[in-house]
Every structure is written in C-alpha cells, then in structure tokens.
Amino acid sequence: MKSVVMRDLHDYVRKYWGLLAASMAAMLICFGCLVFCGNIRIDTEELINHPGSSLGWLAIGRWELAWLKRLLGLGTHQVIKSGVLFFLFFWLGANFLTFGIYERSGKKKSRYWIFLLLYATSNIWCYQIYFSLQQAEVALAMLLLIAAAFLMTGIGTGTVMNLLRAFAAGVLLFIGLGAYQALAVYYVAVCLVFFLAELTAEQKKDGYLRQILWMIAHFGVVYLCYHWYMSTFLVSSDYMDSQMGWGRLPVLACIKNVLRTLKNLLLGHGPRNFSFYGCGVILLLVLAGSAFACRKKRNLPWEKKKIVYALLGLAGLVLTPLLLTAYMGEMIVTRSQFALPVAGAFLGMYVTERLAELWDARDHGTGYWLLFVCRVCICVAIAVQVSYDLRLTVTDEMRCREDEQKTQQLLECLAGADGGELPRLPVVFVGYQEADLPEWCRRTEMYGWSFYGWDYSMENPTGTTHRICGFVQAYTGNVLREDATEEQKKRAVELAGQMNDFPEEGSVLVTEDCVVVRLSEIKEQMRTDWW
Numbered sequence: 001m002k003s004v005v006m007r008d009l010h011d012y013v014r015k016y017w018g019l020l021a022a023s024m025a026a027m028l029i030c031f032g033c034l035v036f037c038g039n040i041r042i043d044t045e046e047l048i049n050h051p052g053s054s055l056g057w058l059a060i061g062r063w064e065l066a067w068l069k070r071l072l073g074l075g076t077h078q079v080i081k082s083g084v085l086f087f088l089f090f091w092l093g094a095n096f097l098t099f100g101i102y103e104r105s106g107k108k109k110s111r112y113w114i115f116l117l118l119y120a121t122s123n124i125w126c127y128q129i130y131f132s133l134q135q136a137e138v139a140l141a142m143l144l145l146i147a148a149a150f151l152m153t154g155i156g157t158g159t160v161m162n163l164l165r166a167f168a169a170g171v172l173l174f175i176g177l178g179a180y181q182a183l184a185v186y187y188v189a190v191c192l193v194f195f196l197a198e199l200t201a202e203q204k205k206d207g208y209l210r211q212i213l214w215m216i217a218h219f220g221v222v223y224l225c226y227h228w229y230m231s232t233f234l235v236s237s238d239y240m241d242s243q244m245g246w247g248r249l250p251v252l253a254c255i256k257n258v259l260r261t262l263k264n265l266l267l268g269h270g271p272r273n274f275s276f277y278g279c280g281v282i283l284l285l286v287l288a289g290s291a292f293a294c295r296k297k298r299n300l301p302w303e304k305k306k307i308v309y310a311l312l313g314l315a316g317l318v319l320t321p322l323l324l325t326a327y328m329g330e331m332i333v334t335r336s337q338f339a340l341p342v343a344g345a346f347l348g349m350y351v352t353e354r355l356a357e358l359w360d361a362r363d364h365g366t367g368y369w370l371l372f373v374c375r376v377c378i379c380v381a382i383a384v385q386v387s388y389d390l391r392l393t394v395t396d397e398m399r400c401r402e403d404e405q406k407t408q409q410l411l412e413c414l415a416g417a418d419g420g421e422l423p424r425l426p427v428v429f430v431g432y433q434e435a436d437l438p439e440w441c442r443r444t445e446m447y448g449w450s451f452y453g454w455d456y457s458m459e460n461p462t463g464t465t466h467r468i469c470g471f472v473q474a475y476t477g478n479v480l481r482e483d484a485t486e487e488q489k490k491r492a493v494e495l496a497g498q499m500n501d502f503p504e505e506g507s508v509l510v511t512e513d514c515v516v517v518r519l520s521e522i523k524e525q526m527r528t529d530w531w
Contacts, residue, residue, distance in 0.1 A: 008103045019098070019116055024091050026120050030389040034129050035083040037393075039400040042446065042454060042467070044077065045474035047133045051076040055133070061230045064178030068137040082136045086129070089139035093146050094120050097190065100150045101346075104194045106201035114378050115349040118276050121385040122341035126392045127334040130446045141179035142338075145187045148172035152215050153194035162214075170222045177226045182324060184223065186338035189320040191215055193346045196313040199306045200353070208309045245329030254329030261325045261332075265340070275340055276381040280347025281318060283374060287351045290358055290370065302357075314350075317343050334445050348378050388442075395441040395448045402435045403451050407472055409503045414480075414515065417508040423515045426484035429465045430496035431520030432456035452519060461522045462489045484514050492516040 013020065040048070046055055052075045054066045069075060074082055098116045102108070129135050151169040176183045195211070245254045266278045302310075320339035324332050352374045359367020414422055432453035434443075441448055451471040455463035462484075469482040484492070491511075496518040500506040509516040 005103065008107060009099060011107065012099050012102050016098075016102075016112060019113055020095055022113070023094055023116050023120050024087070026117055026386070027087060027091060027094075030121050030386055031087075031125065031129055031393075034126065034389075034393045034396065035086055035132070035135065036079060037397065037400075038079040039396055040403075040451075040471060040474050041130055041132060041396070041400075042449075042451070043131055044133050045451075045467075045470040048077045048474040049470060061181060062179060064141070064175045065134060065137050065180060068140055068175075068179060069134070072136060072140070074136060077133065079132070082132060085136035086139050089136060089143050090120075090125070093139060093143040096143065096150075097146050097193070097342075100146065100153075100190075100194050101197040101349075104154055104197040104201070106203060108200060108202070110353050111349055114352060115345045117382050118345035118348050118378065118385070119341050121382055121389065122275070122344070123385055123388050123392070124275075124334065124337050124341050126389055127446060130396070131335070138180055138183075141176045141183055142186060144172045145176040145183055146190055148176065149187055149190040149194055152191060152218060153211070154198055166214075166218055170218065173219070173222045174226055177223065178230075182332070182336035183338055185320055185323045186342065188219070188323065189317060189339040189342040191219075192313050192317045192320065193342060196310060196317065196346070196350065199310050199313065208305075212309075212312075243328060243330065249329065257329060257331050258322065258325050262322055265321055275344045276348050276378070276385075277321065277340055277344035279377050279381060280344050280351065283351040283377070284314065284318070284347055286370065287354050287358075290355060290367075294358055317346065348374075348381070352378070391440070391442050392444075392447050395437060395443070398437055398441060399435040399448050399450060403471060404475060406433070406450075406452060406503075407475055410468075410472070410517070411476065411478065413503060413508045414517075417510050418515070422478055422480070423510060424481070425510070425514050426481040426488065427465070427469065427515045427517060428462050428484045428489055428492040429468050429517045429519055430461055430493055431501070431518055431522060432464050432525055433502070433519045434525075453525060456525055458522060458524060461493055464519065488514045493522070497521075 043055065047053065057063065057066045072085060074085075094116060097119070098112050101115065102110070102112060128138055148169040151165040151172075173187060176187060195215075198205075199208070245257060249257075265275070266281060320343050321337060323339065324336060352371065355367065355370055355374065359370065411422065414427070417423075429452075433450060434453045435448060435450040437443060437448055443449065451467045452464060454467040457463055465482050465484070469480040473479050492514060495509055495511070495516050499509060499516070499518040501521075502508070502517055502519050507518050509518075
C-alpha cells in the first residue's frame with residue numbers, strides 16, 4: 001500500500017503542482033498578516049507573561065495540545081516560528097486532504113481547485129488563528145486527523161493490514177481529540193469526504209456497507225476510550241459540563257439552538273463566515289432535480305448501488321456542521337465549526353463534477369448554463385471569503401493599535417496620579433471601553449473587542465482588571481498589581497460613581513489601599529455579534 005500511495009502522490013504533485021503553489025498563495029493572502037503581525041490577542045498575553053505555562057489546557061482535557069506545544073518548542077510566544085509552522089501544517093493538511101480525494105477517487109481528473117480554494121480561504125480559520133498561541137498545534141492536530149481518516153477509508157480485504165491501519169488511525173485520532181475536542185466533527189467530515197470520493201471511482205468495488213460500519217465502530221471505540229481516560233485520570237468534568245446544554249437548559253431551548261444553527265448555516269447569517277455551505281446545499285438540490293429530470297430520458301451515468309451510498313454519505317456530510325450543536329444542545333463558538341469548511345468546499349466540487357457527468361451530452365444547453373452558474377457562484381464565494389478574511393485582519397489591527405495607544409495613556413495617567421511613578425498598590429478598573437472602529441470593520445465573537453472591555457458585566461463591573469493588567473504587562477513589561485480584595489473592589493465601584501471616564505482628568509483615584517480607574521459608568525455592554 002505504501003508504494004502505491006507514494007506513486008499516486010508523485011503523480012498528483014506532477015499533475016497539480018500549480019494547486020500546491022496557488023493554495024499557499026491564497027493562504028498567505030488571507031492569513032499572512034494575521035499570523036505574522038504579532039498583535040496581542042485574548043489569551044496570548046497569558047503565554048507572553050507566563051512562558052512555559054500550560055494555560056489551563058490540562059484541566060479541560062487538552063493534554064495533547066500542551067504536549068504538541070512542547071514537542072514543537074513553542075513554550076514561549078514566538079510569532080515567526082509559530083506562524084511558519086502553522087502555514088506548513090495547514091498547507092500540508094489542505095493539500096493532503098485534496099490528494100486524499102484524488103487518490104480515493106481512483107486518480108480521477110476533477111476540478112480540485114474548487115475544493116482546495118474554498119477550503120483554504122474559509123473564514124472559520126480566522127477564528128482559530130486569532131488564538132495565535134495554539135495555531136500551529138491545532139493545524140498539526142488537523143493534519144494528523146486527515147492522516148487518520150485516510151487510513152480508515154479505502155480498506156482492503158487483508159484483516160491484519162486493516163487492523164494495523166485501524167490501530168495507527170486510532171492513535172492519531174486519540175491525539176487529535178486530546179488536542180481539541182471539537183476536532184471530532186472535523187474527522188467525521190473528512191472520513192465522509194474520502195468515502196464519497198471513493199464512490200466516484202470508475203472501478204467496481206463491494207464492501208461499502210462494511211466500510212461504513214467499520215469506520216463508525218472505530219470512531220466509537222476510540223472516542224469512548226478517550227472519554228474514559230480523560231474522566232478517569234486527567235480531567236474534572238466541570239468544564240465540559242458547563243458547555244453542555246442538555247440537562248442544564250430546557251429541552252425545548254436545546255432543540256431551538258440546533259434549529260437556529262441550521263437556519264444560520266443555510267442562510268449564511270451571522271458573523272462567523274461567508275460560507276459556501278448554504279450555496280452547496282442548494283446546488284445539491286439542483287443536482288438531485290437534474291438527475292430526476294434526466295432519469296426518464298436516459299440512464300444515469302452512475303451505478304444504482306453507489307447512488308444509495310452516495311445519498312447516505314451526502315446526508316451525513318451536510319449534517320456534520322450540526323453534530324456538535326446537536327451533541328451539546330448549545331450554540332457553539334465559531335472556532336469550533338471545523339466541519340463547515342470541509343462540507344462546504346466538498347459540496348462545491350462534488351456537485352460541479354456530477355453535473356458535468358450528467359449533462360455531458362448536452363452542448364450549450366441546460367447543463368452548460370448550470371455548470372456556468374456553479375462556477376460563477378464558487379468564484380464569487382472564494383472572493384467574498386478572501387475579502388472577509390482581510391476585513392477581520394484590518395479589524396484586529398485597528399483594535400490592537402487602539403489598545404496600545406490607550407495603554408500608553410493609562411501609564412501616563414497612573415504615573416501622574418502617584419508622583420510620577422507607577423503605583424505599587426493594586427489597581428482596579430471599573431466599567432469598560434470598546435475600540436472605536438469604523439463601520440466597515442467586523443466586530444464579531446473575538447475580533448474587534450478591546451482588552452479594555454473583556455470579561456466586563458453588570459454583575460462583575462471590575463471584570464476587565466485581569467485582562468487589562470495582562471495586556472499592559474505583555475505590551476510594555478510593566479506589572480500592575482491586580483490582587484485587590486473583594487472588599488476593595490466593592491469600594492472601588494462606589495468611588496467610581498463620582499469620577500470621570502478615562503482618559504479625562506479625574507478618571508484615576510489613588511486611595512490608601514488601591515488605585516481606582518474608571519473606564520465608564522456601569523451599564524450594559526454592547527451586544528456581541530454572535531450567530
């Protein structure tokens with residue numbers, strides 16, 4: 001098998017070397033500045049201020065993420081090394097995924113650029129890159145899961161070889177789950193993509209049902225082993241329990257969360273993405289309608305048995321972006337939607353190829369225009385995804401520059417209020433301030449939100465203190481004490497009621513036991529632009 005795969009890989013590189021270069025160019029255009037700019041973002045300040053820290057990952061079951069960080073030598077914040085490794089692993093993963101489709105389809109000539117560019121420019125990756133302290137590690141975990149899925153598809157008749165492949169895939173899957181639990185849906189989506197690609201191969205093959213059951217059983221066993229190991233030896237269940245809606249929220253609310261996610265996926269609504277997923281589902285319906293219309297006039301160019309399995313595989317792939325929400329009963333954060341880029345990109349390529357096969361005999365008729373519309377939609381989607389990625393990049397850049405400017409003002413005010421030196425007393429920040437961004441910037445989930453407004457709430461009006469002190473230390477190296485007692489915080493809130501908003505005069509007050517900085521009155525924070 002190894003020699004066959006290496007031969008196919010050599011053929012793929014020889015035929016599609018242009019795609020390898022185009023994918024890297026697309027990634028650098030979309031994410032280059034975001035990766036290498038060195039902006040301080042949420043959680044990044046923790047690694048800068050506490051190098052070598054596991055950042056609480058062990059407590060939430062991401063022990064392999066901490067292990068991968070040590071393996072890659074990224075225990076300290078290294079912008080260039082982390083960025084280079086991220087692009088290496090992300091590029092290898094995207095192209096290995098595309099090669100897997102090529103190999104499983106029997107080296108079929110296809111429009112692989114559709115899948116690769118839709119996948120590589122997806123806006124979902126911006127939300128992973130935002131957490132630059134783990135970007136390389138997560139990209140490596142994705143690459144390992146692609147390898148695991150490749151091993152688990154295209155199984156042969158040799159029992160020993162299948163067991164060896166299953167064991168190797170199980171180890172890789174276990175590492176991937178330990179790095180980031182949400183990658184489970186990514187693995188499922190990749191397995192379905194490889195399986196659907198295998199169905200498009202021209203050679204006849206049996207055992208598709210056996211392969212489906214084999215992959216399901218393998219995933220179930222590995223997942224149960226991972227869950228048992230985590231709950232028994234390493235992790236308290238508090239973190240995962242707090243993420244689960246089932247049992248915590250009313251059943252009706254959980255069902256509404258699933259339906260709301262489905263609506264947003266289909267309509268492309270919300271800040272998470274401009275995804276091709278909704279368009280892909282529509283084109284899939286167009287393909288179904290075209291196949292039904294052609295069925296009465298001529299035989300379809302596909303085996304009936306393969307059509308049944310393809311319908312099952314496509315149904316599973318369409319549902320993969322919903323799996324995590326259905327499992328948790330709760331709306332999930334953007335960066336956890338790993339299955340969405342895979343599903344959307346593959347639907348675009350799959351539907352285009354099947355329409356080309358279906359309407360092959362038509363010349364400049366219905367089939368010609370359907371394919372033309374598909375290609376236009378795909379090109380427009382890629383362009384919009386790229387522009388959205390760049391929009392988020394500019395948003396983060398402007399937010400960071402404003403936070404830096406505000407921090408310089410803060411240090412000047414603190415020094416001016418305490419005899420020209422930074423105070424040695426605990427500092428308490430009351431209220432919040434947001435970055436003043438132009439309307440065309442995208443203030444969404446993580447992007448566009450200032451350190452000076454993070455963790456604030458009406459119930460916790462001094463909540464920004466930890467993040468602000470962390471940013472000040474990471475950016476300037478100056479350490480502000482944040483160890484105020486609850487009594488001091490309550491007193492600071494009372495005193496702040498008579499003060500002005502920072503950076504006006506009278507916004508900083510030095511008391512006997514702490515320093516109070518009023519950022520704003522205690523009020524509701526502007527709504528986050530979630531799904």
